[in-house]
Amino acid sequence: MSWVDIGHIDEVPVRGARLVKTHIGCIAVFRTAEAEVFAATNSCPHKGGPLSEGIVHGQSVTCPLHNWVFDLNTGEAKGADDGRITTYTVRLEDGRILLDDSAVSRRSAA
Amino acid sequence: MKQRLVVIGAGMASGRVLEHLTEAAPDAFDITLFNAEPRGNYNRIMLSPVLSGEKTYEEIVTHDDAWYAERGVVCRFGEKVEKIDREMKVVEGENGHVPYDKLVVATGSNPFIIPLPGHGLDGVIAYRDLEDTQQMMGMGPDNKVVVIGGGLLGLEAAAGMAAHGVDVTVVHIMGHLMERQLDEAAGYLLKKSLEDKGIKIYLQANSKEILGEDGKVRALLLDDGTELPCDLLVMAVGIRPNTGLAQQAGLATGRGVHVDDQMLTSDPDVYAVGECVEHNGEVFGLVAPLYDQAKVAARALLEEDVAFTQKTLSTKLKVTGCDLFSVGDFADGPGRENIVFRDPSRGVYKRLVIEEDRLIGAVMYGDTADGSWFFGLIKDGTSIDEMRETLIFGPAYQGGDTADPLSAVAALPPEAEICGCNGVCKGDIIEAINEGANDLGAVRASTKASASCGTCTGLVEQVLQVTLGDDFQMPAAQPICGCTDLTHEDVRRLIKGQELKSQAAVWQELSWTTPNGCHVCRPAINYYLLADWPLEYQDDPQSRFVNERKHANIQKDGTFSVVPRMWGGITTPEELRAIADAADKYHVPTVKVTGGQRIDLLGVKGEDLPAIWSDLNKVGLVSGHAYSKGLRTVKTCVGTDHCRFGTQDSTGLGIKLEKTLWGSWTPHKLKLAVSGCPRNCAEATCKDIGVVCVDSGYQISIGGAAGMDVKETELLCQVSTEDEAIEVVMAVTQAYREGGKYLDRLYKWLGKVGMDWVKAEVVDDLENRAALVARFELSQSIYRKDPWAEHVKEKAQTYAPIADFTLEAAE
Structure with missing residues (x-):
């Protein structure tokens, strides 16, 4: 697996998110605790709400449009809602956020 | 052989006797039930919710025809009993005789009618049965009703009718309401909240005569000469045990039918229960002891060994929005001490009366959650020495526990009484739950807890939750959310x-x-x-929420809308040019004029926000906070500057108000308007805070709404100067900021605290007003600033992606 550096963890607010633009669409990179990051598609399967703008709590994010809540570990919607967001592998190395290259390369899109 | 049982009266006590009997020994008796009312047993204490429209009669029927049929009870409803022949052991009904082996007298009570001149007029009623209730329900907004009696029943009747818009006046002979259950302070709070519901209350008022016209009631005359016109006069001044039949049959009677501890009368085959009895010199009006009597009588009929004992009673009033609780003895006296807690902002009053380290009485108003805990301390005679300092804060503060309302319930001993009406203690409920009753309905069905007046429903639910844990879903979203049990x-x-x-x-x-x-x-x-x-x-x-984090309103396609502030709705050609240029430069698809007198740029991309703000900032345009739970706009008309009707400079005042309040956060959005004359072109009377200018000054009114609810503002005060108007508006805003529940608009907060309280805090108490203004200013020293300029300067990069691989690939 190859990794691509997308930035430093301090550029993502605690309990917040930043956006990564790729050819296959926008990926949201979430930061929960001091040093814990997750990545998933930015688009809510319900009505396409931008998940990077949602409130991050525990290891979940709430969509800002209609309050669907997703578990960032599995991508599954929590509670009564039925749906799933694609998650991407992401890791931290010396404060740098590394995203699985296949998520952003053109090849994977093809 | 089956014995023959005859029951006279189908009320709540005898109904309970039948329940116990037919459950414990379904085949022991052939039962005949007489009732003078043409119906069976219904929950008489729920007549008040029927009157107010919160329940229907069908919902309060305890036993329907099917219930009697299943148990083989022969019903003789609508038939009066003329005589009891004890020698022949026969009950003589209007339509025939019924022999008995055992007899239960449950003839209840009669309302006391004061023999005032005119008491026989048409339209003079008591509050006792369904017919009375229906007559009261026939009253509407065009009717006036006088209620004599400021006790439990009279006030429930008054509040029930007031809920239908009836003009109701309560006349009470004593110095404060419900004097048998409340002390003066609680009586005062109760009076205030009833007056807020539009009920007029006369205390220390002696009725002299009921005036009529053509045989119908017209007015009540007080002995000071006051005439209170009315279409209906309700007397709710007490009840008297109905002993006529028993007396005639030669049973021993005093105030009521004498009974011993087994509910047996002076005749060994005749029992009596309910409001018609007298036990050890006491007669009974509340439901709890009646149910105890019923249980005893049923078991005595089955020849079990039981005894009725009298207990301390607590009282609650079934009027929505008036939470009160009283128990025990709360008269002042030598050797007695008081602990008093008041929270005027919430309308809360609690008083505990202590004698020799024991709690002997409690009166609570506004917050009665801990009532049953105090009740338990009184009944058990618990020493309060150890917890004296925190006693008034309730069980949640004892023993270093967290402030969790459930822990209070969890801490109650099994014998603590949860349902006062039915005498159900916590242990009974837990037993029922362990036998499979896993929701409120099932607990109600098997224990009767919360099945009568219903005020303990919350407690029963908490017992369910404590016992079942996560298996029980607490109904009603009372806690903030799933993260906490606290409200x-x-x-x-x-x-x-x-x-x-x-x-x-x-x-x-x-x-x-x-x-x-x-x-x-x-x-x-x-x-x-x-x-x-x-x-x-x-x-x-x-x-x-994203809107307040990004200082723009998110749209359904993920773009944002940008609304710059136009102070008081005033703008300039330069500002308009800057807005037009920005709309062009950022390809804004929709430009719309808002209802708050400014311009909305809809469809701006998230990453363009800092740039468009920066452009707008250059001509002095700042955030309009069109996205915030905070000050939105101050709408104005042109006032004296241009309008021939204007009485004051409404535009100028609007701008000053907006410049004072902008940037402040409030529980929900806050919209203001200033109109220059009572023609009210700025529509100030449907805003959260509205100012209407008049020749003599400024009328400030609050609590309007024009959204899901439409409401006219209520007048707070009139002031003579612009400076004072601004101060009052600041003080009201701060009071709302400090007390309001998040996401309650100002009118909802006003509904909870009441206009009288706001007037007292903001209008009458000048020192307090100044303190509110000072606290508002202190907060504004932090928040009165443009978040757009700040974000442009410090946070612009957060609006852009952290990485963009689409650009890289294009290289």
């Missing part, structure tokens, strides 16, 4: 009381069940903290 009110109080100044402190000290809240509680807690501790607490953007 918004609890949390606000605890943030202030325990000086919690960070979200982490709230989560920790108040035992949040999640690591850092959720999207429901985080914005609320963030608001409470910044409103209560403006200097110490730092606003947390990550706990805000």
Whole structure:
């Protein structure tokens, strides 16, 4: 697996998110605790709400449009809602956020 | 052989006798039930909710025809009993005789009618049965009703009719309402909240005569000459045991039919239960002892060994919005001490009366959650020496426990009484739950807990939750969210009381069940903290909904709308040019004029926000906070500047108000308007705060709405100068900021605290007004600034992607 550096963890607010633009669409990179990051598609399967703008709590994010809540570990919607967001592998190395290259390369899109 | 049982009277007590009997020994008796009313047993104490429209008669029927049929009870409803022949052991009904082996007399009570001149007029009624209730329900907004009697029943009748818009006056002979259950202070609070419901109350008023016209009631005349016109006059001044039949049969009677501890009368085959009996010199009006009597009588009929004992009773009033609770003895006396707690902002009053380290009485108004705990301490004679200092705060504060209302319930001993009406203790409920009753309905069905007046429903639910844990879903969204059991009110109080100044402190000290809240509680807690501790607490953007974090309104396609502020609706050609240029430059698809007198640029991309703000900032345009739970706009008309009707400079005042209030956060959005004359072109009387200028000054009214609810504002006060108007508006805003529940618009907050309280705090108490203004100014020293300029300067990069691989690939 190859990794691509997308930035430093301090550029993502605690309990917040930043956006990564790729050819296959926008990926949201979430930061929960001091040093814990997750990545998933930015688009809510319900009505396409931008998940990077949602409130991050525990290891979940709430969509800002209609309050669907997703578990960032599995991508599954929590509670009564039925749906799933694609998650991407992401890791931290010396404060740098590394995203699985296949998520952003053109090849994977093809 | 089956014995023959005859029951006279199908009321709540005899109904309970039949329930116990037919359950314990379905085949022991052939039962005949007489009732003078043409119906069976219904829950008479729920007539008040029927009257107010909260319930229907069908919902309060305890036993329907099927119930009697299943148990083989022969019903003789609508038939009066003429005589009891004890020698022949026969009951003589209007339609025939019925022999008995055992007889139960449950003839109840008659309402007491004061023999005033005119008491026989048409339209003079008591409040006793369904017919009375229906007559009261026939009254509407065009009718006037006088209720004589400021006790439990009279006030429930008055409140029930007032809920239908009837013009109701209560006449009470004593110095304060419900004097048998309440002390003066609680009586005062009760009077205030009833007056808020539009009920007029005359205390220390002696009725002299009921005046009539053509045989119908017209008015009540008081002995000071006051004439109170009415279409209906309700006497609710007490009841008298109905002993006529028993007396005639030669049974021993006094005030009521004499009974011993087994509910047996002077005849060994005749029992009596309910409001018609006298036991050890006492007669009974509340339902709890009646049910105890019923249980005893049923078991005595089955020849079991039981005895009725009288207990301390507690009282609650079934009027929506008036929470009161009283128990025991609360008269002042030598050797007695009081602990008093008052929270005027919430209309809460609690008083405990202590004698020799024992609690002997409690009166509570406004917050009665701990009532049953105090009741338990009184009944058990618990020594309160150890917990004296925190006693008034209730069980949640004892033993170093967390402030969790459930822990209070969990801490109750099994014998603690939960349902006062039915004498059901916590142990009974837990037993029922363990036998499979896993929701409120099932617990009600098997124990009767909360099945009568229903005020203990919350407690029963808490017992369910304590016992079943996660298997029980608490109904009604009373806690803020799933992260806590505490309500918004609890949390606000605890943030202030325990000086919690960070979200982490709230989560920790108040035992949040999640690591850092959720999207429901985080914005609320963030608001409470910044409103209560403006200097110490730092606003947390990550706990805000996207609109307030990005200072723009998100649209359904993920773009944003940008609304610059136009102070008082006034703009300039230069500002308009800048807006037009920005619309062109950022390809804004829709430009719309808003209802708040400004211009909305819709469809701006998230990453363009800092740039468009920066352009707008250059001509002095700042954020209009069109996205915030905070000050939105101050709408104005042109006032004296241009209008021939204008009485004051409404535009100028609007601009001053907007410049004073802008940037402030409030529980929900806050919209103002200033109209230059009573023609009210700025529509000030449907705003959260509205000012209408008149020749003599400024009328300030609050609590309007024109959204899901439409409401006209209520007048707060009139002031003569512009400066004073601004001060009053600031003070009201601050009072709302400090007390309001997150996401309650101002009118909802007003509904909870009441206009009288707001007037007292903001209009009458000048010192307090100044303090509110000072606290508002202190908060504004932090928040009166343009968030757009700040974000352009410090946060612009956060609006752009952290990485963009589409650009890289294009190289």
